[in-house]
Amino acid sequence: MKTINLSEVRDRVKDIVQKANFELQDDVMKVIEEMEKKEESPAGKAVFEQIKQNAQIAKDEKLGLCQDTGLAVFFVELGEDVRFHRDDGLESLRDAITQGTREGYEEGYLRKSVVADPIRRKNTGDNTPAYIHWELDKGDHFKVQFVAKGGGAENMSQVRMFAPAAGKEGIEDFVVEVIDTGGSNPCPPTIVGVGLGGNFEYSALLAKKALLRKPLGSHNPDPFYADMEKRLLERINNLGIGPQGMGGRITSLAVHIEAFPCHIASMPAAVNVQCHSHRVLSFEL
Amino acid sequence: MAEHHIKTPVSDEVIEKLHAGDQLFITGSLYTGRDSAHKKLIDLVEKGEKLPIDIKGQFIYYVGPTPARPGKSIGSAGPTTSYRMDSFAPTLYKLGLKGTIGKGSRNKEVKDSLQKYKGVYLAAVGGAGALISKSIEKAEVIAYPELGPEAVRKVEVKEFPCIVINDMYGGDLYEEGKKSYQK
Ligand code: SF4
Numbered sequence: 001m002k003t004i005n006l007s008e009v010r011d012r013v014k015d016i017v018q019k020a021n022f023e024l025q026d027d028v029m030k031v032i033e034e035m036e037k038k039e040e041s042p043a044g045k046a047v048f049e050q051i052k053q054n055a056q057i058a059k060d061e062k063l064g065l066c067q068d069t070g071l072a073v074f075f076v077e078l079g080e081d082v083r084f085h086r087d088d089g090l091e092s093l094r095d096a097i098t099q100g101t102r103e104g105y106e107e108g109y110l111r112k113s114v115v116a117d118p119i120r121r122k123n124t125g126d127n128t129p130a131y132i133h134w135e136l137d138k139g140d141h142f143k144v145q146f147v148a149k150g151g152g153a154e155n156m157s158q159v160r161m162f163a164p165a166a167g168k169e170g171i172e173d174f175v176v177e178v179i180d181t182g183g184s185n186p187c188p189p190t191i192v193g194v195g196l197g198g199n200f201e202y203s204a205l206l207a208k209k210a211l212l213r214k215p216l217g218s219h220n221p222d223p224f225y226a227d228m229e230k231r232l233l234e235r236i237n238n239l240g241i242g243p244q245g246m247g248g249r250i251t252s253l254a255v256h257i258e259a260f261p262c263h264i265a266s267m268p269a270a271v272n273v274q275c276h277s278h279r280v281l282s283f284e285l
Numbered sequence: 286m287a288e289h290h291i292k293t294p295v296s297d298e299v300i301e302k303l304h305a306g307d308q309l310f311i312t313g314s315l316y317t318g319r320d321s322a323h324k325k326l327i328d329l330v331e332k333g334e335k336l337p338i339d340i341k342g343q344f345i346y347y348v349g350p351t352p353a354r355p356g357k358s359i360g361s362a363g364p365t366t367s368y369r370m371d372s373f374a375p376t377l378y379k380l381g382l383k384g385t386i387g388k389g390s391r392n393k394e395v396k397d398s399l400q401k402y403k404g405v406y407l408a409a410v411g412g413a414g415a416l417i418s419k420s421i422e423k424a425e426v427i428a429y430p431e432l433g434p435e436a437v438r439k440v441e442v443k444e445f446p447c448i449v450i451n452d453m454y455g456g457d458l459y460e461e462g463k464k465s466y467q468k
Contacts, residue, residue: 041466043448050410051410051413054410054412054415054417063360063361063418064351064414064415065412066361067351067360067434109353111349111350111352113349123433151365184388184390184459185366185389187411239463240462240464244388244410244411245462246458247458247461247462247463247464275412276412
């Protein structure tokens, strides 16, 4: 049994939402630098150069890497032997994560990008609610992974319910089609998260989890999917869209695929698009 | 690809010189606005009322910046995706707006209005908001403060870097660029 103070969770959340928005992590920088070497178009090279300059300024001045500092999305891995101690007026784990988000976005001068209702659209003013996905497991493990997810790339994402007969080819064509249709909109060079299987909602969640794989550009342990990731990245980068859509060799930095069992009648596929401003950070207690 | 340094407001003669792919550096004032502000502006036009900003010869930058830290004029301030303003843009070009700045492709109506009213569509680098903020010297909210990050601001820029995506001759960098690198 492990006991964690809710105030500690809040403080760590407050810290990572800011840090993620100010500093591109090493694995992301590494892939950006590797892919920059492969870019041939002058406009594309200039974009890579600006991405690197931007990262330096954001880090030095604690300024948002992007003005869209995103919805605050969390994946929480929680062991069933962990208990939380209510302190500082915090009533629950959700409360602690929400409060950390609220304080982090305020203190870090990050943008408040949430509206309270999809149709009536009044800003909630504090970038909450936080979007939290819970994963229960045995043991006393507690990990919180955060991603600042901007709207531009999220808007280019899609879910499609395939018939199993569509096979590997159908899925691959779909992924390429999503990136081709998105074109310059999601701020290429992008990162492509693919969720295969599960059901309608599960596939979308898998696609987002795929995006969060660390380090960026590493492959699925299953060689079948690792091959598919490599093939897809090549096909996507042959589209010619290039950095910022201005034409070039590098349209995406990485493709990550996660697969899961599914119904005998279905083959759900989801593609979650992420921009080069890949702001992911986690902590464990 | 030519490089131009221009000052706002601009005349038609300036727009005539710009071609898809050209690098542009803008100095002067720009207006900012995105989804909600555009809706409000267009509502005024439809009611035949006066706009709170004079858009003749001007550029609108599609941006919703992060809040400015104390002592700074603006926070991170890169472009937002432009297609969401496609339904509003032709009306504004018709009223004398000369350019819009954002990222991502425009629809046919917008591209047609560039040719019809002599305008351009420019892109700044999406996801480079910290870098771009360096060319913004001053910013003040001049309309719709209640919209928060979406309020209309007048910003003073110096050598603000952008690229011509669509010119008044039908040129389109996104289409041409993609074609040259497709395999
Ligand atoms: S897609 Fe990403 S980089 Fe582009 S504006 Fe949105 S958050 Fe920023």
